[in-house]
Amino acid sequence: MEWTKGWRDRAWSQLDQVWDVLIVGGGITGAGILRQCVHAGLRVLLVEADDFASGTSSRSSKLVHGGLRYLKNAQIKVTLESVQEREYLLKQGRGLINRLGFLYTCLPSDPMPGWVFGAGLTIYDIMARQWSHRSYDAEDLRELCPPLTVPGLRGGYRYFDANTDDARLVLRLLRESVAGGGLALNYARVERLLRTRAGQVCGAVVRDTSGDIDRQVEVQARVVINATGAWADSLRGQVGEKPRLRPIRGSHLVFSCAHLPLTRAVTFLHPSGGLPVFAVPWEGAVVFGTTDCDHGTDLVTDPAISAAEEEYLLSGLQYVFPSLELTSADVVSTYSGLRPVINTGKADPSKESREHAIWEENGLLTVSGGKLTTFRIMARDALKAVRRHLGRIAFDPETPVLDAIPPAADALFGPAKLTAAQRLRLLARYGIGAATFFSTAGADLESICDVPYLWAELRQAARAEGVVHLDDLLMRRVRLGLLLPEGGMQQMARIRSLVQPELGWDDARWQKELDSYRELWCKSYRFG
């Protein structure tokens, strides 16, 4: 069911039936599984307690990568799978997953000699069956990246990985699944699991959390999949299982390119503690992170960066780019996410493995851990487990995970004022739905401030992308909340004129949404 006017009510009226599969959680894990279930011809429903991708899947470092740090921790399997997935996704998701050059800088404070990293890159390239890295001395490195004025720079390496818009990747998977016959509903929380007399999970009580209407439905399903990421232990607890996850918070700072002018990503070992950190060009800005802190048990939807993390991240940048004289005033926004990491009790949270796990407990199938990059592998393993429950299903793991965009599609999109890069970007975001986008975009095909979004994307998101609250629109569909000062407050008059009619909000509702958005932004996305 497409997310057009009135879709939520139509979706709620359909919940009361027996589904083959009920997926709980609308992050990358749930979206990937939904996609594979639809491919397999299953009757499948996904419910998300908050907005799609509002959990960890909109709060990553935006990398589709092998993860050199995992190689260092001898997590060979996860690195190999991730490198292979990166190559696959680069081909499949052109324009949404983009190849990106990285510079690794060897610093005087490094706890290991630079050649160790070079050796890691050799393995990395062998895994991808390519040879793309090379070393540079300090002078050449500075030529490639003039802001690298750290005293005692020892040279470094260039290599390639990829980046993406994490929330949009989730959304593309969901939309294509929905177009293929699946049902995905945000603001629908599983309150309680239903169990047979024998204690096997057979469905769930789902409650509407949109705040618009009070309703709940008992949903029956032959298989229930717990894809709730860092929150997975909560549902597992309902079937009597002990916690197995260790939620680890990671935070980022976002800068405008004017303050942190990077054309390639720069990575280095933080002078305090030696953990790798990344400054990654993203959507016309630069995202810098991340941290690794045990988060404890207070698993809120919108975690916030701590003062210690802010200080740690800023001091790392000040050390490597001293001439930029970066201060807290230059930080446009911050964001934090909770890694769903399987707890093996390691003293250092950074040493915990990023592998995924599947547990079958009293009929509840939990899929957790892993990475954004490896979502397809997690989904494939989940489908194998589903097959054990449902018997033979038409599941071909080789079916492309994203729908192909016809090669001639960009010729459909007339507006000459858009560059080829802009067209590709929009095609990759909307898939085949881009045709509708262009036919309704009207005169709003110009960029919003200095970010690569177009004003017309706001209207499109409000019209057809399942937006329920203002932060869905500004934090995950069109990510102005991260990219513009004060979360985009200065642009709010024009945003309002475009989206209020589409959302059907009266003035009182608009004001309520704006107040909640401002409060959320100050609490979870501001520096200091």
Ligand SMILES: Cc1cc2nc3c(=O)[nH]c(=O)nc-3n(C[C@H](O)[C@H](O)[C@H](O)COP(=O)(O)OP(=O)(O)OC[C@H]3O[C@@H](n4cnc5c(N)ncnc54)[C@H](O)[C@@H]3O)c2cc1C
């Ligand atoms: C700081 C940081 C940086 C990272 N960087 C990268 C990176 O660069 N590359 C990479 O590959 N990976 C990265 N990762 C890892 C990656 O982001 C996560 O592994 C992935 O997003 C987890 O997705 P998920 O769908 O399992 O969980 P989530 O995205 O958290 O989704 C789970 C969803 O379940 C919902 N939910 C919870 N309870 C219920 C309920 N009762 N009913 C209904 N819904 C419920 C939640 O609201 C949530 O939206 C990073 C992680 C962090 C924290």
